[in-house]
Amino acid sequence: MTSTVEVKGASLDIAKLAGAALLLIVGIFAFYYFAPWSALLRVLGLLVIAGAAVAIALQTEPGRALWQFIADARMEVRKVVWPTRQETIQTTLVVMAMVVVVGLVLWLFDTVLMAILRFLTGQGG
Structure with missing residues (x-):
């Protein structure tokens, strides 16, 4: 060929x-x-x-x-198949709520770790 x-x-x-x-x-x-x-x-x-x-x-x-x-x-x-307006609003609200929840969990985790670090290093009141 x-x-x-x-x-x-x-x-x-x-x-x-x-x-x-x-x-x-x-x-x-x-x-x-x-x-x-x-x-x-x-x-x-x-x-x-x-x-x-x-x-x-x-x-x-x-x-x-x-x-x-x-x-x-x-x-x-x-x-x-595009989502309806109601589905879009509901999904957006769920995403916003999860962002707040994850933000709070990360803030709490950071606070606990910082308290442990201050305790171990002897810093803080």
Whole structure:
């Protein structure tokens, strides 16, 4: 068996990703170069350039894989059974109560250990 490696597609993907990165760098440079201009115009220009860079990056194999991953993640999030408001409130109250209880237990443990340490070292009243 022989396997062939597709070098042409990979090099084209690298060129597209490099172009997208260069476009972002140029956009950031332009954002600061045109500092005297309106901030709104600079932000809009940067958003347009960033959108173009993302569009170019999504035309590559890694870009398509990332987009597929995002789509799969959204589909999985839709399958989640989210708790009701009442369940969320009850769970939050239980967590807050346990934080207080554990805090008190740790404080008591610290106090007892400190008293033992003071007794053993002869410090304190």
